[in-house]
Amino acid sequence: MSKAIQLKNGRIIDPSQKRDEIADLWIKDGMIVDHQSIDVKDADIYNLDGRWIVPGLIDMHVHLREPGEEYKETIESGCRAAAAGGFTAVACMPNTKPVNDNSSVTRFICEQAALSSARVYPVGAISQESNGEKLAEYGEMKAAGAVALTDDGRPVIDSRLMRRAMEYASSHELLIMSHAEEVSLSKGGCMHEGEVSTRLGLRGIPAAAESIMVFREIALAELTGARLHISHVSTEQALALIGNAKARGIRVTAETAPHYFTLTELAVLGYNTHAKMNPPLRTEQDRQAIRTALRDGTLDAIATDHAPHSILQKDVEFNMAANGIVGLETSLSLSLALVREGVIDPARLVQLMSCAPAAILGVAGGSLRIGGVADVTVVDPERQFTFFAEKSYSKSRNTPFDGWKLQGKAVMTMLAGRITYQDL
């Protein structure tokens, strides 16, 4: 029996119970409890003075690089960064070395994660080695702990294979997550195709490369009845297709990443490889459409696409640089800006960063219900700080937000009642 914890005078924001009130939250033995059911005299008390108590944040799209590229990130370092960013759970993409396309890799990830500071939900590959040819063993991977399937980073080109994947995934009640990219159209491109790419003389990736594939995925989901999730949406065009599919009752959900509602193609000026990712940063019009979609429900979740790379992949010619940025430690702060700017309210933020990811992945968390597991994040929405990449818990430093003055952050992260990060 562990000591009870009292999170006192917090603003409990829990959309799963439609709660938003100043109250105390009690935790004992890793669970959220009713204080009347326990001995309250012997408790650790944290007076929160109105800071927010929210269900532990869940990032449904991260790259942890283990196994295979431990110099960029390990499961342990990635989970420490997650905890520091207020996350209690992450879903990790299968593009490791080897690819997570079989149960032994899935099991390895779960074992490595057992003692780490966040829950790790492996996402298995759609195809063997993610090479788009043969289905991977979904049943085996699910039994070993996989919660969804994707060939993230290597989009499935063959439409027939994607159809089969959706059908077969449905048999195992697994979600298909799509990195939607029509690669014959994006080939050779290294940023959004538009004014900035023309000015910089860089090969562009048109918005159509995303929207064409989003439409294919939706059409196949309609055909097969599969549950589909579109990863890292970056364009207004794709949002229109997703909104339309939702209106027609197709089972599709979608996420975006903080960089898509914070930055635009302009961030690439000066050949800044820390603004290079796939899909690329888009136009101001796309950025505004994403913000609207976060409010109106076209987008369901905010995920980081945390993609650690070393200086060896980033401090090179722009067209040769690797795609992706780390995001776990800046995601909440950048998302809180949406609340301050009146785009979304705090409850919607919690929905986007905790409740919805839990529901989409079908995993624990996303709620502060009594009797539920005590995955809890305490947020100080006022705290001002400067983010320094070199002080990150991640092993990589590839972020365009280095040196940014940010407001609002996680000040305590709790995983099953265990404090994994504290900065009260």
Add this chain to the structure above:
Amino acid sequence: MVELTQQDYQFQHKHIFGIEQLSVADISHIITTARSFREISSRPIKKVPTLRGKTIVNLFFEPSTRTRLSFEIAAKRMSADTFNISASTSSATKGETLIDTARNIQAMNPDVIILRHSSSGAPQLLARYIEASVINAGDGAHEHPSQGLLDMMTVIDHKGHLDGLKIAIIGDIAHSRVALSDIIGFTRMGAHVHVAGPQTFIPAHISLLGATVCSDVRDAVRDADVVMALRIQLERQNDSLIPSLREYSRFFGVSRNLLDLAKEDVIVMHPGPINRGVELNPDVADGGRSVILEQVTNGVAIRMALLYLVLGGNKGNDGQGESR
């Protein structure tokens, strides 16, 4: 904005990455400086001691005899020591990166590095790792500033000015660093740039850079003061950008008939090397309106001016002062 008088003006760029970074005053000053250096080239002894003791490295990751030679002649006429390093990008991908190469060259303590590279933005990357000035001699599909400057100088030689002129640029705008430097430069100096070519050769939003896009090449050439044809890379027909060179030549090649639409005193330019019979009909390339050889002469003068100015020019040779 405060108008600078001639005396207040100081050239303040340590590096030349592109025309984009240059003001109207910078461009005018470079061309004026180049004119005075052009005079040297017509002397019996074509050498001045201006850059004696300076080390200039030509670092070329792409083959380009013409540009490299032009920079080399420019450096030698000013008595600088020059070294040529050719590295293929393919060997670079095998291990030695641009940064590795830069560190090795830094050990030679050069004053200026002239860089030609297939990646857009490579000069900026190099400049972060090296103390020398970097002059971009063409990076990817980005810029080729010395070419843009020599083109402007050549037009001024003939027209006396740039503002108000109609400049037609015909061809593969999207894959041409010359086109981008020219569009930015001529537009900044007050000329009206009209571009034409098949739409596969016209990049997204080029009009936002000030160019007028003409779908019919005749609209671009009509009443033009300058017609510039860009080189067609022969491999473009394999990349589904044009079906064949023959068709390109018929619809977009610059012929004498097409030129009849332009102003009486039109001049014809080309950054070279020319595919005769593709983008330029032979009678035009070698005809009386062609100023292509003057472009080559002016190229040396512009490059002398750039070397002189990035090394401190008339302000005491400290090479300091980066305005960006």
